[in-house]
Amino acid sequence: MGKRATMNDLDQLYEAFRQIGEDPTQILTPETAYLVAYGHNIVGMQSVPGVIIVPERTKDGIHASVTVLEGYKLEQPVHLCFSLFEQFGSQNIELELTLQPHSLVTFWSHCIFTIPEVARHAMMAQINIEEGAELIYNEVHYHGLSGGIEVVPRAKVVLGHLARYRTDFSLVQGRVGKLDIDYSVDVGKEAVAELTSKVYGHVADKIRIRERIDLNGDNARGLIKSRVAVENEASAEVICATYGNAAGARGHVDCLEIVRGSGVVSAIPEVRVTHPQAKVTHEAAIGSVDQAQLETLMARGLDPDQAVDVIVRGMLC
Amino acid sequence: MILNGLDLMVNQGEIHTLLGTNGAGKSTLAFLIMGREGYQPQSGAMLFEDKSLLELPMYERARRGITMAWQEPARFEGLSVSDYLTLSGGKVKAEKCLKQVGLEPKAYLKRSVDKTLSGGERKRIELAAVLAMQPKLAILDEPAAGIDLLSLDEITDVIQAMKKAGSAVLLITHREDMAGLAETASQLCGGHIVCHDQPEKVIANYKARRCERCDGKTCHYE
Numbered sequence: 390m391g392k393r394a395t396m397n398d399l400d401q402l403y404e405a406f407r408q409i410g411e412d413p414t415q416i417l418t419p420e421t422a423y424l425v426a427y428g429h430n431i432v433g434m435q436s437v438p439g440v441i442i443v444p445e446r447t448k449d450g451i452h453a454s455v456t457v458l459e460g461y462k463l464e465q466p467v468h469l470c471f472s473l474f475e476q477f478g479s480q481n482i483e484l485e486l487t488l489q490p491h492s493l494v495t496f497w498s499h500c501i502f503t504i505p506e507v508a509r510h511a512m513m514a515q516i517n518i519e520e521g522a523e524l525i526y527n528e529v530h531y532h533g534l535s536g537g538i539e540v541v542p543r544a545k546v547v548l549g550h551l552a553r554y555r556t557d558f559s560l561v562q563g564r565v566g567k568l569d570i571d572y573s574v575d576v577g578k579e580a581v582a583e584l585t586s587k588v589y590g591h592v593a594d595k596i597r598i599r600e601r602i603d604l605n606g607d608n609a610r611g612l613i614k615s616r617v618a619v620e621n622e623a624s625a626e627v628i629c630a631t632y633g634n635a636a637g638a639r640g641h642v643d644c645l646e647i648v649r650g651s652g653v654v655s656a657i658p659e660v661r662v663t664h665p666q667a668k669v670t671h672e673a674a675i676g677s678v679d680q681a682q683l684e685t686l687m688a689r690g691l692d693p694d695q696a697v698d699v700i701v702r703g704m705l706c
Numbered sequence: 707m708i709l710n711g712l713d714l715m716v717n718q719g720e721i722h723t724l725l726g727t728n729g730a731g732k733s734t735l736a737f738l739i740m741g742r743e744g745y746q747p748q749s750g751a752m753l754f755e756d757k758s759l760l761e762l763p764m765y766e767r768a769r770r771g772i773t774m775a776w777q778e779p780a781r782f783e784g785l786s787v788s789d790y791l792t793l794s795g796g797k798v799k800a801e802k803c804l805k806q807v808g809l810e811p812k813a814y815l816k817r818s819v820d821k822t823l824s825g826g827e828r829k830r831i832e833l834a835a836v837l838a839m840q841p842k843l844a845i846l847d848e849p850a851a852g853i854d855l856l857s858l859d860e861i862t863d864v865i866q867a868m869k870k871a872g873s874a875v876l877l878i879t880h881r882e883d884m885a886g887l888a889e890t891a892s893q894l895c896g897g898h899i900v901c902h903d904q905p906e907k908v909i910a911n912y913k914a915r916r917c918e919r920c921d922g923k924t925c926h927y928e
Contacts, residue, residue: 699782
């Protein structure tokens with residue numbers, strides 16, 4: 390078991406959770422494993438049976454090793470809380486996450502940057518999901534309105550035989566600032582990977598998403614789903630790549646991007662098949678809001694702005 | 707010209723059926739009344755409660771009490787059935803509306819109005835949304851299309867319930883049994899109303915392919 394944080398250590402985080410409408414007492418409970426870091430300071434940490442968390446401060450930031458032991462199926466999620474409560478700062482995190490065979494866990498990564506004016510949050514994750522293990526990794530960002538936050542998530546994920554991986558990245562609260570995602574997933578035999586990203590850019594936000602799935606094992610499955618909306622002068626570049634490299638591999642890429650005002654989006658669904666028995670499909674739609682959706686909502690009395698808001702919020706929820 | 711010389715009135719608390727072959731202009735008329743983009747009459751008047759609708763955008767018409775159940779309703783990723791049914795303020799509770807269209811609220815309220823719904827389910831939810839709004843004029847474009855035969859009675863009951871709640875209903879349909887719900891009916895052919903009478907007479911006229919303008923062949927647009 391790890392060292393539990395005191396209330397004083399967590400006061401700022403609790404207040405930040407309350408400000409974004411979350412109840413911290415429901416998140417950091419005595420039964421949950423968690424790791425809390427403000428900048429490069431490890432503020433709190435708790436392990437539970439079946440989970441080993443080893444964080445350490447390094448020269449450049451934080452290195453955290455998290456292992457879920459073989460056969461453990463955790464009912465409670467593991468929480469990672471990354472924040473900065475100063476006007477300026479940076480946070481570099483290296484995460485080594487290993488799910489041993491036949492384990493199951495859900496992670497919630499809460500990235501709260503509502504206070505800083507200018508800050509950089511970088512994550513380099515190496516994730517190994519071993520045979521028959523299952524990981525659900527939800528990453529939710531809460532930003533302020535400064536537009537000065539830079540988020541740079543990187544992940545390399547390897548799935549063993551029959552492993553499952555589902556990740557959901559969401560940055561729809563506040564200004565994005567600058568976002569540069571780069572994930573790649575190597576999917577083994579009969580394993581399944583699903584990557585979803587939802588981002589809403591405003592003003593002059595800049596969004597770059599690159600997600601890649603390599604279906605390297607027989608009967609591997611992959612889905613990349615991107616949902617991005619931009620308005621004002623915001624811009625986004627979305628590159629979703631799936632490569633079918635093994636017999637029976639099946640992949641799909643689904644990009645839906647909505648542009649409002651002077652926003653600019655480019656979406657590139659990249660599909661490649663190198664095995665005759667693999668199949669990868671894609672669909673991509675970029676543009677203003679669908680006219681039929683708009684009219685359906687206006688026929689209920691919503692004006693165009695209200696209708697677009699309902700459509701975009703729905704897409705990003 | 708898709709519609710020409712058209713004269714039609716629907717009274718409060720009345721169901722009026724609009725019959726016509728494919729391409730006769732039925733949906734076009736519905737879009738004109740609703741104020742869909744690209745559908746504006748070149749001449750003539752369109753009054754609702756004695757006030758002109760012509761200059762009003764669609765949402766203003768809806769706020770005055772006009773709404774429409776689309777023949778092929780749009781789908782919305784991430785928008786729950788519950789939220790969809792309360793968009794217009796939810797005069798009638800979502801649960802009640804779902805029950806009226808034959809859908810179990812517990813099973814549907816939290817679902818999304820997206821492509822996971824079948825065509826028939828989506829059509830019923832569209833009708834439920836109209837019920838929830840309790841409009842003064844409900845335009846129903848082929849409400850029975852895609853509904854299984856066993857459930858047609860529920861759709862009939864929904865239309866009757868709209869009438870009972872005081873709505874005027876403009877019912878666009880090909881179904882004889884549904885057309886019979888109405889107090890009055892009109893037959894459209896080539897953009898003209900060629901018959902306006904009691905439903906049974908209009909149905910007979912329609913089935914016999916009688917049209918004084920085209921002698922039973924489908925009128926061509928002028």
